Amino acid sequence: MPVTHDPITARSWLFAPGDSEKKMNKAMDGTADIVLIDLEDAVAPDAKAATRPMVHDFIKANPQQRHRLWVRINPFDGPYTLEDLAAIMPANPGGIMLPKVYGRADVDKLDHCLSALEVANGIEEGSTPVIVLITETAEAMFHTGDYKDAPRVVALTWGAEDLADSIGASSNKNEDGSYSFTYELARSLTVLGAATAGVTAIETISADFRDLDALRKRAEGVRRDGYRGMLAIHPAQVDVINEAFTPTAEEISEAEEIVGIFAANPGVGAIGWKGGMLDRPYLARAERLLKQAGKL
Numbered sequence: 155m156p157v158t159h160d161p162i163t164a165r166s167w168l169f170a171p172g173d174s175e176k177k178m179n180k181a182m183d184g185t186a187d188i189v190l191i192d193l194e195d196a197v198a199p200d201a202k203a204a205t206r207p208m209v210h211d212f213i214k215a216n217p218q219q220r221h222r223l224w225v226r227i228n229p230f231d232g233p234y235t236l237e238d239l240a241a242i243m244p245a246n247p248g249g250i251m252l253p254k255v256y257g258r259a260d261v262d263k264l265d266h267c268l269s270a271l272e273v274a275n276g277i278e279e280g281s282t283p284v285i286v287l288i289t290e291t292a293e294a295m296f297h298t299g300d301y302k303d304a305p306r307v308v309a310l311t312w313g314a315e316d317l318a319d320s321i322g323a324s325s326n327k328n329e330d331g332s333y334s335f336t337y338e339l340a341r342s343l344t345v346l347g348a349a350t351a352g353v354t355a356i357e358t359i360s361a362d363f364r365d366l367d368a369l370r371k372r373a374e375g376v377r378r379d380g381y382r383g384m385l386a387i388h389p390a391q392v393d394v395i396n397e398a399f400t401p402t403a404e405e406i407s408e409a410e411e412i413v414g415i416f417a418a419n420p421g422v423g424a425i426g427w428k429g430g431m432l433d434r435p436y437l438a439r440a441e442r443l444l445k446q447a448g449k450l
Contacts, residue, residue: 157278157279157280157281159283159306159307159308160308161308161309161352161353161354162283162285162308162309162353162354163354163382163446164187164188164309164354164383165187165382165383165384165395165396165398165399165400166185166186166187166188166383166384166386166391166392166395166396166399167186167187167188167190167224167285167311167356167383167384167385167386168181168184168186168188168189168190168385168386168387168388168389168391168392169181169190169192169196169226169359169385169386169387170182170189170190170191170192171191171192171196171197172191172192172193172196172197172205172206172208172209172225173196173197173201173204173205173208175208175212178191178209178212180389181389182216182219182222182223184389184392185392185393185396186222186386186389186392187222187383187396188222188224188248188249189219189222189223189224190224190225190226190251190385191209191212191213191223191224191225191226191247192225192226193205193206193209193225193226193227193228193234193238193242194226194227194228194229194253199234202228202234202237202238203237206237206238206241206242207241209225209241209242209245210241210242210244210245211245213225213242213245213246213247214244214245220245220246220247220248221248222248223247223248224247224248224249224250224251224285225238225242225247225249225250225251226250226251226253227239227242227250227251227252227253228253229252229253229254229255229260230254230255230260230263230264231254231256235267236267239267239268239271240271243268243271243272243275243277243282244271244275246275246277246282247282248283249282249283249284249285249308250264250268250282250283250284250285251284251285251286251287252264252284252285252286252287253287253290253313253316254287254290254291254294254316255286255287255288255290255291255294256291256293256294256297257293257294257296257297257300258297258300258301258304260286261284261286261301261304261305261306261307262304262305264284264306265284265305265306268282268284268306280305280306282306283306283307283308284306284307284308285307285308285309285310285311285356286301286304286307286309286310286311287311287312287313287316288301288310288311288312288343288344288347289312289313289314289317289340289343289344290312290313290316290317290320291316291317291320292317292320292321295317295339295340295343298310298343298344298346298347299343299346299347299350300347301347301348301350301351301353302350302351302352303351304351307351307353308353308354309348309353309354309355309356309383310344310347310348310351310353310354310355310356311344311355311356311357311358311385312340312341312343312344312357312358313358313359314326314333314337314340314358317336317337317340318337321336323336341357341358341376341379345379345380345381348380349380354382354383355380355381355382356381356382356383356384356385357372357373357376357381357383357384357385358384358385359384359385359386359387360372360384360386360387360391361387363386363387363388363390363391364390366390366391366394369391369394369395370394370397370398373394373395373398373399374398377398377399381399382399382446383395383399384398384399400447401443401446401447405443405447406443406444406447406449408440409439409440409441409443409444409447409449410440410444410449412427412432412436412437412440413437413440413441413444413450415427415432416432416437
């Protein structure tokens with residue numbers, strides 16, 4: 155039987171360079187839900203060969219934390235992907251991040267590679283989950299809705315820097331620092347693609363790790379839009395992200411009240427509440443929030 159993965163509930167996804175044992179340890183010892191050990195952008199090409207065994211040994215040495223220790227491998231459009239996978243899969247990482255995809259075919263290719271390596275290393279076939287960066291190439295933007303039933307995929311996220319490079323843009327920001335239209339479109343397509351696929355939408359990084367007020371405002375905003383977590387590039391960002399994506403006591407109380415109202419009135423499509431009307435979408439949102447909070 156194929157392994158099935160539920161959508162992941164991780165809020166904070168902290169990158170840690172794979173060539174620094176100190177930074178990997180610091181990330182693991184912190185409060186990030188997921189530590190993304192980076193073999194891609196954080197590691198220079200001539201250092202990748204030496205970094206892979208470091209990452210393998212780090213994961214192998216921390217079996218109790220393995221479920222949190224994911225690896226961002228290099229993309230399939232370069233020469234490093236298979237060597238990354240061959241080096242790290244014997245350590246049985248918690249999951250894989252696949253960057254710079256061009257479409258669903260890259261995910262299917264990764265699934266085949268992982269299956270072979272899982273079997274070869276005595277790991278349950280299909281058990282390694284995947285998060286996909288689905289907007290880092292111009293071509294991928296046309297395929298953001300193609301990940302329904304994609305093998306292993308538990309989350310989708312997006313990136314603005316590589317997308318700007320892909321389309322030859324000199325900047326991805328407006329004069330006020332906000333993302334320009336193409337990149338807001340990428341954000342929207344990612345949350346829509348995740349909803350279509352039934353997986354978790356994860357917001358991209360905030361590059362200014364010192365501006366925690368801006369981070370909090372952005373995280374709270376994208377959570378309202380349907381995102382359930384966010385990538386981080388610095389440990390200082392993690393607690394802000396965790397708080398922003400954790401339902402408040404007030405939100406939980408209101409959701410429990412809405413669920414209770416519908417439970418007391420079975421078969422009702424709409425019902426009055428606090429001077430307004432509640433219909434079934436309100437119930438669905440309340441149930442989703444309670445599930446996110448572990449209350450349902």
